[in-house]
Amino acid sequence: MAMGTTAPLAVRMRPTSLDEVVGQRHLLGPGSPLRRLAASSQTAAGGAASGQSVILWGPPGTGKTTLAQSIAHSSDRRFVELSAVTAGVKDVRQVMEAALSDRDLYQRSTVLFLDEIHRFTKAQQDALLPGVEQGWVTLIAATTENPSFSVISPLLSRSLLLTLEPLDDDDITLLVERAIADPRGFDGRIQLDDDARAQLVRLSSGDARRALTALEAAGAHALEAAATESAGDDEDGDEADAPVTVTAEALASAVDRALLRYDRQGDEHYDVISAFIKSVRGSDPDAALHYLARMIEAGEDPRFIARRIIVLASEDIGMADPQGLVIAAAAAQAVQLIGMPEGRIPLAEATVYLATAPKSNRSYLGIDRAIADVRRGDFGRVPTHLRDAHYPGAKRLGHGKGYRYAHDAPHGVATQQHLPDPLVGVRYYEPGAHGFERDVAARLERIRRILAGER
Helix, strand or coil: CCCCCCCCCHHHCCCCCCHHHHCCCCHHHCHHHHHHHHHCCCCCHHHCEEECCCCECCCCCCHHHHHHHHHHCCCCEEEEEEEECCCCHHHHHHHHHHHHHHHHHHCCCEEEEECCCCCHHHHHCCCCHHHHHHHEEEEEEEECCCCHHHCCCCHCCCCCEEEECCCCCHHHHHHHHHHCCCCCCCCCEEEEEEHHHHHHHHHCCCCCHHHHHHHHHHHHHHHHHHCCCCCCCCCCCCCHHEEEECCCCHHHHCCCCCCCCCCCCCCCHHHHHHHHHHHHCCCHHHHHHHHHHHHHHHCCCCHHHHHHHHHHHHHHHHHHHHHHHHHHHHHHHHHHHHHHCCCHHHHHHHHEEEEEHCCCHHHHHHHHHHHHHHHHCCCCCHHHHHCCCCCCCCCCCCCCCCCCCCHHHHHCCCCCCCCCCHHHHCCCCCCCCHHHHHHHHHHHHHHHHHHHCCC
16 A cells, blocks of 8 residues: 555546546547547647537546546646635636646646536636637536536537446446555555445445545555554464455444445345335335435435335325425436435435325326226227317318317316216226315316216
């Protein structure tokens, strides 16, 4: 392990070329924009910096900084890094002036990597425009928020937007094994047992930085413990050179996080999501939040959780509180826009709302009954007065004849048949007695009497 540096493991292991980058295969294929940008010459004709500015949008730990530095190193460009958290307009202008000077005096182009560009105000982003427009710098901006909402239109239109995805389990495993073996990392001084490796991959949740940070903590802890034990052992032997094994328990202790028995590919995955759904259905927000927390901490895809919440809102809350589906869909959109870890908040809000809402599965039962009839062949022709009457020849066939326009009828309900003849009188939707559906039940009863021609 490179002990002579205080740089974090994630920084020490950062690739210096695109060929070393793990993940983001959809952005790194032959002839891709990033490959062309890395391979482009120092300056284009007229002295302008070559290479199109790009905006990298993706979750934390997916390689935004790594890609920017790899591009800069691949072509020996001058690389300048600013963080929108600490930089201001003055810093941006200084970079632009230095880039212009380098271009004119040394024919050397500059890559400006701006991290968290979404934190820049409109005025601060405006300060970037001249340098981007004139080609003084190749801007590579990184953001975890949707650029359509966080980046000004002029800058967005002058940049190529590339979306990064969370790393998959194989990618994280490769990074971890590389950090264990590489001299920049642990240089083979530690090894992970199978459970620890699986747990580390799970805890990373597609975030390379999180995985390497946890590995660094666990590895350092294991080496310190081994050194202490060795100091008290007077016997010499070859075992001193053997790698120290990091167990799942040691990993959990080192990263100060509970070791969750949760397998995204196995039985526990289905058990936890099942318990989550049944807790919401059972109107127990505390239990629902517990299972939500277990999924989040185990690295479950938040989009999967959001999709299940939408299904819950439709299947188990339904017409008892139609606002539940609105809340669930809004939570899913919020997670997509802001990502994690902040996405846990709208997920929790939707979970609590649905758990405490009145429940009804009558819409769900109704569509399943209707589908069952259709699959059995229990259907007839569409009544003539409901058929499309807009195409030539339709009126000659009697289509639309006798149709009553509901808006012209008293109460907005016209007395007429809508179901095919074989199904007249069949009821698929029977409202329940909870929440908003109580009102629906009373109104629907009046509507059905009108449709039947009753007073």
